[in-house]
Amino acid sequence: MSSEAIAVTTPVAEVPLSRRFGRVWWCALVVSGGLVLLLGYTLVSVTILGVGIWGVNIPFVWGFDLINYAWWIGIANGASLFAAILVLRRHDLRTAVNRFAEGVAFFAVICAGIFPIFHLGRPWLFYWTFPYPATFEVWPQFRSTLTWDFWAISTHAIVTSLLWYVGLIPDLATLRDRARRKSVQRIYGIFALGWRGSVRHWAYHQRAYRLVAILVLPLILIMQSTVAFEFAVTLVPDWHETRQPLHFVATGLAQGLSIVLLVAVLLRSGLRLGRYIDEEDIDLLGKLVLASAIVSGYLFLDEVIAALLAERMAQEAMLNRMTGDYAGLYWTAIVYSVLIPQLLWFKAARNSTIAGVFVGLSIGVGIWFDRFSIIVGGLQTDYLPSISRNYQPTLAETGLFLGTIGLFAALLLLFVRFLPVVSMFETRHDEHLEKSS
């Protein structure tokens, strides 16, 4: 490794290896750590007391639990799909954003995974969805979308973590080599799996990395579709739509990209990584976000068209989502996830940190409201009017949601503290290519 190459990536490597990390980081960690404590509190209380501490009822048996689950899965999917495509296409942008796109995806899966377990009436029995050889030979119900979901989310967690980890191995080795303290060196060394940078290693690594990236592609479609199936296969008039998976995949992609954009802009300004995540990268990312928002817009339109073509109950249900008690959710979703991102048509907006943060958040918020509108607003219209009720989230549910946001932020913060947020080996590779050309 030439000394020049070392110099190129020094600022990236310096971040995890430095002893001090500044007040802002600490403050952010304390805040998110507080939210993680809140998460722990809400999880313990829901386990002890039951899901009755939430606003759920009959017929709204699912509330924030599934809203947030679907939302986090959307982020995870969008981000990992994006990262995988970049890896496979060997796109320049991957150097800049791949690492934390993968990280975002993995942390979002962790946040998402909390909900399906803790939303159960008896969460300690969650493993019954797993086909283990039980004494009574009772198997899971393989026709249930929830069983599919169990497989989907566990596969998703494994593949996303693999994608992230495989990409990290050469950089972990770099950190090991540059670590100044023995203990740190040892820890990075364990995770670097004995990486020595031989040509054979590189060859295997490239193969493994691309293999996992390919795995991500179908998985993403399956994962989001499975979440969508949980709604689409039911008899609920508003949910019973074959377009549901498409809606979840496409809007989830927009949401994942927007969070990648948000994190990229924050890291770029926060860690002064302008050289590695340059304006062009951000510009490209902005265009992608804009494109995905337009696709979301089309899907919102498609939703209405599909409802118009459907039978009367579905029409009523859609109309109720647009004009009923929960109409606010629906329109908020459209404004935040489709209209506001149109700002990105302007180059100035694409290059502005504030606009990046704003649009990134806005799509995230918009899709969250869309999930709320589907899961709650969609359930309001059912075949028997006698059972119609309303759902109102409680503090315990809100606390749980904030808690997962805190967990996500805390994981991100630890990630930027202890691991290189920009792929060093890809950067070196890029620099090398530039030099040689």
Next chain:
Amino acid sequence: MSEGAPFDLEAMRARLANEDGPRLWRSLEELADLPEVRRYVEAEFPDIVQAARIDRRTLLRLMSASLALGGLAACDGGSAGKNAPLLSQSHTMPGHVPGVPLTVATSLPLNGFGRGVLVKVQEGRPIKIEGNPLHPASLGATDVFAQAEILSLYDPDRSDAPLQNGVERTWQELTGFIRPVRNELVVAEGKGLHILMPPTSSPTLLRLVAQARQLFPLARWHSFSPIDDDNRRAAGMTVFGRDVDLVYDLAQADTIVTLGGDLFAEEPGHLRYAADHQARRRLRERELPRLFAVETRPSLVGTRADERIPLRPRDVEAFVESLAATLETGSAPVGSHPSITRIADALRKAGSRSLVAAGREQGSAVHALVHAINARLGAFGTTVRAIEPVRPLASDVGTLADLAQAIAAGQASHLVVLGGNPAYTAPADIDLASLIRRVPLSLHLGQHRDETAAVCHWHVPESHPLESWGDLSAFDGTVGLRQPVTMPLKPGLSADEFLGLMAGQALDGRGLVQGTWREAWGEGFEERWVRSLEDGIVDNSASPPVDVALRPDWKPEPAALAPSAGIDVTFTPDPSVWDGTYANNGWLQELPKPLTKQVWGNAALIAPETAAIFGLSSGDAIDLNVDGRTLRAPVWILPGHATGAVTLTLGYGRRQAGRVGNGIGFDAYAIRSSQRPWVATGEIKAAGVRIPVISTQQHHSMQGRDIVRVVAPDQNLLPDKANPSLYPDWPYEGHAWGMAIDLDACIGCNACVIACQAENNIAIVGPEEVAKGREMHWLRVDRYYGGDPASPDTYFQPVPCMHCEKAPCEVVCPVNATVHSSEGLNDMVYNRCVGTRTCSNNCPYKVRRFNFLDYQGTDVSAPSDLTNPQVTVRDRGVMEKCTYCIQRIGTARADARIEDRPLRDGEVVTACQQACPTKAIVFGDVNDPESTVSRLKQSPRNYALLGALNTRPRTTYLARIEQPREDG
């Protein structure tokens, strides 16, 4: 209180009563050494004494048995040893097999009238009440109050010790105090003694009253019930010149006109009336009966009417006058209600097979006119019969007002309140609570330490009707014997026993009842006594009809001048808590009221038009002002209510009902007057605040979907298109269970809902949880409105689990916790459920209920002694739903197998089916083409709810039959 026990049982009981369970067992040896215990054991188990040497272990074993019994006996206020083994056990099988529940026939009172019931007793614990098929007021059906009485029996708030000025006393202290007082009163011939009791139909109690009256000739007796029939009886006196009760025969009635009240819910014979009316509707040979309901507040009978005429109370008298005049002259007077001609025509057409019935809230003038119309139509003898009053009152029995006057005048030195809760139920113009405080010595006998107990010097616990002996007459005079179905759960005296003691009889509830009937029957008493206990009724005891004829000198009084201003305020017993008696009953509090679906509270019911005038919406508070007394209440807009009137249900706003009932709703007695107890004139104005009203159904229209289908009398439903399914059909070699619910028969009375709750250990969740939409009822009765909100069509639809053949819930459960059984049931495996709730999402009927929290361990939950041991108590976090009473299917199957025969049709009766007065619910084997349910499912009225979804429900409905409207 029992004198002359051979050993000091009282001290022993006192000791045991003061011991709690665990300490009792730890102190066994210590206790066994006490001399009185030794004496007790010797008396109970002479074998032990005779056996020369008994090792310590045997002694202790016997000791523990006897102490356990002693512990039970310690709960008994003094009649221990006199409770002979329960006599009646023959309704299930001869003899008692451990584990097999006993069925005991007895009677339960409602407003003084008896309804025959059969109580299921499991290992000494009564767990379920069913109707007694032999009893004329039940015919096997029950109302909500009878179903819920079992929960009242176990009410932990029931009084268990005498109180003196609020301080607990022992029974010895009570006896010590009261005996000299009684003796003094005997000497004084009862001067200054006033006795207040609710009207009763019990022959034994009436006999004891007569005896006591001989002993205390100068005592004054008063009768009071907040739900009185004074107007009707007064009208009988004016029109016929004698005091009579009326018994209707709706099976004979071709045209029925009801004027207020509720034949299907509030009359003492309501179950019978509903059953008879439905039986008449089912008669194929005759045209459908016509039912007209003229009423202020929509009633259950009104919802079944061919024509409902909402009318302010003040207009009813003029209406009846016009009707009478129309019947008389053949043409309606000018300016009378447009419906009158139609009603008169229908009445005339039916002739003697017509019936006009007025509710108890109508004035005596209305009742008098109704009596006259019935007499003129010749209805007496066919659809109406007059009988001697079932709750007779001697002419010198005073009213509550008389009592108030006597107390105010200082004439009352002693007051005995024998049952009831008059301090709460008294009209507001009689401040009975403070009047009672002015009586030098007052005593209250009651089941609860209620509002009356709080103002009396002494409170004596009254035993529950299921714990004591007695007898009760039904609406038609048929006597049902009342026998204890359990060892007393709390020490107490029945009213019979108390009066017996006053009259100098021994403390022997059974002896008192036997005394009455020994006198009446003479020879062959023993045999008849046993038979009557087993049957639950005294055969041929129905009152014979008495001849009534219009007094020749009777003329209708000129109609009282109706007030021109103000709003009419009417009072009515509550469909859930009656007059307040059931306020501490969680099942009833959580039972959605038939029309408003309100739970845990009451509301001022107003018409949509009234609401529009005052700018009110449901839940807005109003201030009612009646004669200067004010009351704040939330309103509920009730379609079909008469405009210009507001209905208040009684029984809420209890201050000392107990832990469940305190402070729920508003107390309508606070503006009720003794002069006009049923209809008053007042003012209302919006209070500008909201009082939340909890209702389980917030949407009232069917939104144009064919949820409840309606056909004309000879019309058939178009068959639904059969859709194909991807999944193969299930094979059924044995039984395939199914249910048919006849919407033409359902009157919305809710008996099925409570029966299901009692049978299946369904939790009470409390008002906060119901407000969140988490009530647990497996069976709900949906109520829909159609047509004009001013006078809508009302439809009831009981919705249990449909047990779909292609059940959507089954395929979405990830852990196979809800599965199809080999007999077609959609089984719920509680143990396997992890609580994803996705099954509920996919259930289009939303009949699944989820244990969001631990509902079995809350302050309002039913005590575990009441638990049906055949039904799992569900844990937090699992889904539950209607099982078609799978435990009853299992029991019937076991019985059939023991007798080595196939299950017979009708052998499996679900709890809802058993309670239904109109036999609207039929359950059985749909694999058997001859079964009743199969035949019903062949009916051209049969349809599947949401059949287009291809769930192929096993519960299907029979369309309601409606006459085409004459008025267009």
